[in-house]
Ligand SMILES: [Zn+2]
């Protein structure tokens with residue numbers, strides 16, 4: 001597996017191209033925004049972009065879908081059905097975040113409507129990219145339809161905004177639920193194995209074992225719903 005990361009937008013969202021090196025088939029996980037660098041990397045390396053695979057529907061993860069699909073019209077676009085309202089409501093997301101409409105263009109949030117999804121993720125499905133096999137795990141809590149993609153042989157998991165080095169995703173946005181997120185992480189990510197490398201939507205890579213041992217949201221240092229101290 002070859003992974004190329006492009007931190008994009010003011011959110012520094014880790015847009016990734018993930019490649020099966022044997023077959024040159026590739027996916028783009030969470031294209032944040034219009035970026036010529038993505039198509040250039042795909043074309044320069046002779047890759048076949050098979051799909052735009054979306055972990056969830058937030059604007060910093062789906063904002064570049066239309067542009068990439070225009071460059072690669074045959075590409076699949078896949079998202080869990082429970083985040084379709086966020087995805088198709090992309091143009092409204094910045095307004096709901098309190099950004100005034102006159103500032104949208106200046107901040108790069110003047111989105112066109114995103115292209116139609118080609119299908120939805122199913123919890124537990126195995127998604128193949130050449131010889132790579134990604135297990136798709138529904139992990140609600142940051143959004144209702146968040147999924148993570150785990151590759152068992154390569155021991156790598158792409159977790160979007162569920163889990164970060166030393167942190168977890170926000171749960172104060174629409175569809176967010178703190179206890180549900182902790183439950184999703186415990187059930188679907190921490191059970192993968194301590195050696196799994198964790199690729200988050202923002203920030204650096206980490207491992208399941210490191211987060212299990214040190215992440216204050218997971219060790220019990222921060223009690224659920226009670227803030228930092230007793
Ligand atoms: Zn998010």
Ligand SMILES: [Zn+2]
Pocket residue numbers: 011013058060061161201202
């Ligand atoms: Zn994000």
